[in-house]
Each structure stands twice: as structure tokens, then as C-alpha cells.
Amino acid sequence: MPNDYARPLRLWQPRRFEFGAGSAAEVGHWAREQGFARIHVLTTPVIAGQIDRMGLPGSVTVFADVDPEPDSATLDRAIAAAQEADPDLVIGFGGGSVMDVAKLVTVLRGGFPLADAIGPNKVPARLNALALVPTTAGTGSEAGIRALVTNLATGAKAAVESPHLMPDMVSLDPDLTMSVPPAVTAATGIDAMAHCVEAFTNRKSHPLIDNYARLGFTLVARFLPRAVADGSDAEARAALLLAAYYGGICLGPVNTAAGHALAYPLGTRLKLPHGHANAIIFPHVLAFNAPAAPEKTAEIAAALGLGGGNRLAQDAWDWCARLGPEMRLSALGATEAMLPDWAAEAHAIRRLMDNNPRDMTVAEAETIYRSAF
Structure with a gap:
């Protein structure tokens, strides 16, 4: 890039x-x-x-x-x-x-x-x-x-x-x-982070937007665990609003990529809240894209305190899971029979998939869903 x-x-x-x-x-x-x-x-x-x-x-x-x-x-x-x-x-x-x-x-x-x-x-x-x-x-x-x-x-x-x-x-x-419950705080915060991460590693990434993305995912990494643990933490709440705003800026000229494409069927078919759907998908797409954006992925991993290489997906999964959301599709009403159709549907969202730093086939999309199952 x-x-x-x-x-x-x-x-x-x-x-x-x-x-x-x-x-x-x-x-x-x-x-x-x-x-x-x-x-x-x-x-x-x-x-x-x-x-x-x-x-x-x-x-x-x-x-x-x-x-x-x-x-x-x-x-x-x-x-x-x-x-x-x-x-x-x-x-x-x-x-x-x-x-x-x-x-x-x-x-x-x-x-x-x-x-x-x-x-x-x-x-x-x-x-x-x-x-x-x-x-x-x-x-x-x-x-x-x-x-x-x-x-x-x-x-x-x-x-x-x-x-x-x-x-x-x-x-x-x-x-x-301040009154947003921990589960919603976690899901929406991970959504804000996904906006920043997907724009940061995007094929259409831009140095100006990269700066907003860095600010955003760094704020989420630092303050989301605090806000989930203590909803009255005023500093954490303010920082997360800024992170979400930075993520919104990223969406305009760059937008998201495969992570959001894969999350959308979970919202429309399983009726999962958008942030929760992104939390489930985030670790798997971060690891999938790592070979195509190694330096930027290393920055993201460092901000979140994740290991690299073979540890990346599991550490990212653990980071999200510690915040509280159920990370297994099998526990949320999904069946294995649903996954191929979701993969085809997500793959067809070209306005996002075409932004991904690494090409993803329908079979690879299905593999991600199975990893999240």
C-alpha cells in the first residue's frame, strides 16, 4: 500500500x-x-x-x-x-x-x-x-x-x-x-475499533486517515476495558466517544472492508447488534489480513497487547472475549448449514470486500465463519 x-x-x-x-x-x-x-x-x-x-x-x-x-x-x-x-x-x-x-x-x-x-x-x-x-x-x-x-x-x-x-x-x-450497560459498551467500542482497523489496513488507506485510525484504535485499546469495568469512568467514556468519532471520519473517504462485510449477515440474519457481530468477526479477519498488511497489523497488535504470528487470532479473540460478548456463533442461534449462504452473501458485498488488503474467496469467508462458529 x-x-x-x-x-x-x-x-x-x-x-x-x-x-x-x-x-x-x-x-x-x-x-x-x-x-x-x-x-x-x-x-x-x-x-x-x-x-x-x-x-x-x-x-x-x-x-x-x-x-x-x-x-x-x-x-x-x-x-x-x-x-x-x-x-x-x-x-x-x-x-x-x-x-x-x-x-x-x-x-x-x-x-x-x-x-x-x-x-x-x-x-x-x-x-x-x-x-x-x-x-x-x-x-x-x-x-x-x-x-x-x-x-x-x-x-x-x-x-x-x-x-x-x-x-x-x-x-x-x-x-x-454513562448509563450504557457493559455489554453494549463492549460491543459498540469494538465496532469503533473495527472501523479504525479496517480503514488502517485498507487498500484505499491514506496517510491522513491513518492518523485518525491510529488515534481511534489506541484510545479503544486503552479505555474500553476501563469503561466496561466501570461505566462511571468519565475519562474513559469521553475517550471512547472520540474514538468512535475518529472511526466515523475513517469511514468517509476510506470505509471498512471484509470485517464489516462478514458482520452484516450476522445482523440481518441472526439479528445480532452490529457491534456484537463485529466483535465476533474482528479477530479472524485481523489475522487473515496480517500477511497483506504486516507492519500495520503489528501496530494494531502492539496497541492491543496482542502476540503476533500464530498467536494473533487467539489473542485478539481473548481480548474481545474478556470484555464480555459471546464470541461463538454456535451459542447465538447459528447452525453450520447457514454458513455457506452467509459466506456467499458477504463475498458479494463488493463495496467493502474490494477494499480488503487481501483478496478473500467465498471458501475463505466460509472458513472464517466456521472458525467463529
Whole structure:
């Protein structure tokens, strides 16, 4: 992989970025400054009670029915609620699923169909302002121009990509993440790390993005075990929000690779949370890619305290397992008969597989699933 500083790169960033304890209140201050009168918040029942932390002005409506792994039916309900509310500001207040649905609502509520939006640069202009407030430290969706939902027509993840999905305002408030349970903290943190690692070892890797990736996986390595052990660790919570944001920056110009391609069927078919699916796959793809990216893999291993060579996959598996997630597909409802179809499905996700530093056949994808079984 060439280390070419002159290679063109395009980054999209939020127009306003707030970070730190209590910064959720800045959303309300900003909304008041901008004169927004009709604000529509997308969230989940678990965290809907924290919306008041933003101090929103004007008329506020809430759609609190976003599923953990949202599909096109969830999106349709969210769009219908937004059409009724007719907001001048939409806020995604939640994890990656909530933020992705909020993004899509802002560009599709005028009647543009999801099927026509899939892919890069197909959606029309946004119909309202957009603010994103993550309440978990994982997807980094607040830093990216993509949004994903499961398309019920195909059973696969549908990815929409457009600069119109970049929010006007982002607030990263670690206070909102203090109550996230250990299992969710672990899964979302490993997802953030996977974003950074997959961008770092990517065929499209870039020196500028490599710096964000290093920052991200180093923060996860240092602070995720602390946050899982003690959810009230304010320093760890803040560090992980930054790590997730750095991972989100990596997704824009570089994106993920085989790890996420292999994780997607676990979400759509087994209904595993996205972060948990990535945790299961992460050790195996890290080891698979090591021969194609030896120096960068050594950096990742050093940050996580992993052994190299034949120890890499087992040590990475142990690192993830110590954080709590069940790492065996056989204990999560999978059967061996399912694995060939998943391998074919993952292999067909070329927008990610083509980024992988090492070519992966369908048979090799199935071998990874069997190793994770």
C-alpha cells in the first residue's frame, strides 16, 4: 500500500462540533440561535427520557420507535412521523441506528424512495437541518456521509451515501453514555475499533486517515476495558466517544472492508447488534489480513497487547472475549448449514470486500465463519 501524501482525498465534516461533559445542552442553544421552531427528535424508548438534556426550544415532537437494527419498515414509520411533524430541524438522539434513520428521514421524507437512494450521491437535497447526538460510542455515524438500513425486499443492508447526510451540528456528550450497560459498551467500542482497523489496513488507506485510525484504535485499546469495568469512568467514556468519532471520519473517504462485510449477515440474519457481530468477526479477519498488511497489523497488535504470528487470532479473540460478548456463533442461534449462504452473501458485498488488503474467496469467508462458529 503506497504511502502517497499527494493522493487526492475528500473529507466532509459537520459545520459545528461540540464536545465534552454537558455539551448536549449546546444543541438547544444552537437551535435557538438558528431560529428553529419545529424540532423532531428520533430516539429509542430507553433514552427518550434524556431528551430534556438538550434544552430544545419551540415545538418538539418525538419518534421513539427506532429498532436496534432498523429495517425499511422502521424507516417508513419514521418518515411518516416526520411528514406529519414537518420539522425545520431533525435530531438523531441515540446510537448508530437512530442516527442513520435520522439522516435518511431528512432526505427521503419528501417522497424520494429508498430503492432509488441506494448507492453514492443519489439522494436529493435535505429538507431540513440535521443535528446528531450519539448516546453510545460505536458507529461514528455522526461523522460520516453514509446511512444503512436493512432492506426488507432483499434482506441485506442498504447503504445510502451523500454529502447531504452530513449533519449541520454534532454534540458528543460523554454524560449521555454513562448509563450504557457493559455489554453494549463492549460491543459498540469494538465496532469503533473495527472501523479504525479496517480503514488502517485498507487498500484505499491514506496517510491522513491513518492518523485518525491510529488515534481511534489506541484510545479503544486503552479505555474500553476501563469503561466496561466501570461505566462511571468519565475519562474513559469521553475517550471512547472520540474514538468512535475518529472511526466515523475513517469511514468517509476510506470505509471498512471484509470485517464489516462478514458482520452484516450476522445482523440481518441472526439479528445480532452490529457491534456484537463485529466483535465476533474482528479477530479472524485481523489475522487473515496480517500477511497483506504486516507492519500495520503489528501496530494494531502492539496497541492491543496482542502476540503476533500464530498467536494473533487467539489473542485478539481473548481480548474481545474478556470484555464480555459471546464470541461463538454456535451459542447465538447459528447452525453450520447457514454458513455457506452467509459466506456467499458477504463475498458479494463488493463495496467493502474490494477494499480488503487481501483478496478473500467465498471458501475463505466460509472458513472464517466456521472458525467463529
